[in-house]
Amino acid sequence: MGTVDAANKDVNVSLTDEKPIVVFVLGGPGSGKGTQCANIVQHFLYTHLSAGDLLRAEIKSGSENGTMIQNMIKEGKIVPSEVTIKLLQKAMLESGNDKFLIDGFPRNEENRAAFEAVTKIEPDFVLFFKCPEEEMERRLLSRNQGREDDNIETIRKRFNVFLESSLPVIQYYKAKGKVREIDAAKPIEEVFEAVKVVFTPKGEKVTA
Ligand SMILES: Nc1ncnc2c1ncn2[C@@H]1O[C@H](COP(=O)(O)OP(=O)(O)O)[C@@H](O)[C@H]1O
Ligand SMILES: Nc1ccn([C@@H]2O[C@H](COP(=O)(O)OP(=O)(O)O)[C@@H](O)[C@H]2O)c(=O)n1
Ligand SMILES: [Mg+2]
Numbered sequence: 001m002g003t004v005d006a007a008n009k010d011v012n013v014s015l016t017d018e019k020p021i022v023v024f025v026l027g028g029p030g031s032g033k034g035t036q037c038a039n040i041v042q043h044f045l046y047t048h049l050s051a052g053d054l055l056r057a058e059i060k061s062g063s064e065n066g067t068m069i070q071n072m073i074k075e076g077k078i079v080p081s082e083v084t085i086k087l088l089q090k091a092m093l094e095s096g097n098d099k100f101l102i103d104g105f106p107r108n109e110e111n112r113a114a115f116e117a118v119t120k121i122e123p124d125f126v127l128f129f130k131c132p133e134e135e136m137e138r139r140l141l142s143r144n145q146g147r148e149d150d151n152i153e154t155i156r157k158r159f160n161v162f163l164e165s166s167l168p169v170i171q172y173y174k175a176k177g178k179v180r181e182i183d184a185a186k187p188i189e190e191v192f193e194a195v196k197v198v199f200t201p202k203g204e205k206v207t208a
Contacts, residue, residue, distance in 0.1 A: 027129030076157035
C-alpha cells in the first residue's frame with residue numbers, strides 16, 4: 001500500500017515537472033497582444049501562439065472546418081473550443097518548447113474550462129492589456145493586414161463579445177490573483193517596459 005502510494009506520488013511529481021509553463025495573453029481586439037508577444041519572444045524564452053493566427057492558418061490550409069471558422073471570424077464570434085484547443089495542442093507539441101504565450105485564448109468561459117479539462121494546465125499568470133475602446137478601434141481600422149474582420153461592423157461585434165464573454169474570464173483569473181494588468185494605451189515601447197517588469201524574475205534587473 002505504502003509502496004503504491006509512494007510510486008503514485010513519484011508519477012505525480014514527474015508529471016507536474018513536465019507540465020509546460022503557460023501565460024495567457026488577453027485584452028480587447030487591437031489592444032496590442034500580438035505586437036507585445038512579438039517583443040516578449042525576443043527577450044524571454046517563450047513560444048508565441050496566437051489562437052487567431054492558428055485559426056486563420058486553418059482556413060488557408062483548406063481544412064474541412066475552414067468555412068465554419070471563416071464565417072465565425074467574419075461575424076466576430078468565438079469558434080468552438082474543441083477546434084481551437086486541437087490547434088493549440090498541435091502547435092505546442094510541434095514547437096519543442098515548454099514555455100508558451102497563448103495569445104487571444106481563452107476568450108470565453110467555454111474556452112477556459114475546456115482547455116483546463118483537456119490539458120490539465122493552469123496558466124502561470126494572465127497578461128491583460130487594458131485599452132479604451134476608441135483607441136482599439138483606431139488601431140484596428142489602420143492595422144492594414146487585410147483581415148476580413150477589421151471593418152467597423154465586425155469590430156463592433158468583437159467589442160461586444162469581448163465585454164460579454166472575454167472580460168468574465170479575466171475576472172475569473174483576477175479572483176485567483178493571476179492577472180497582471182498593463183496600461184496598453186501608451187506607445188508600444190512604453191507598454192513593453194511594463195511588460196518586461198512582469199516577466200523579469202523578482203530580484204533580477206530589468207534589462208534594456
Ligand atoms: N501601443 C500601441 N500604440 C499604437 N499602436 C499600436 C500599439 N500596439 C499595437 N499597435 C498597433 O495596433 C494594431 C493592433 O495591434 P495588435 O498587436 O495586432 O493587437 P491585437 O493582437 O491585440 O489585436 C497594429 O497595427 C499594431 O501595430
Ligand atoms: N480563442 C479564440 C481566438 C480567436 N477566435 C476568432 O478569431 C478572431 C480573431 O482573433 P484574434 O485574436 O486574431 O484577434 P485580435 O484580438 O488579435 O484582433 C476572433 O474575433 C474570433 O472570431 C476564436 O474564435 N477563438
Ligand atoms: Mg492579435
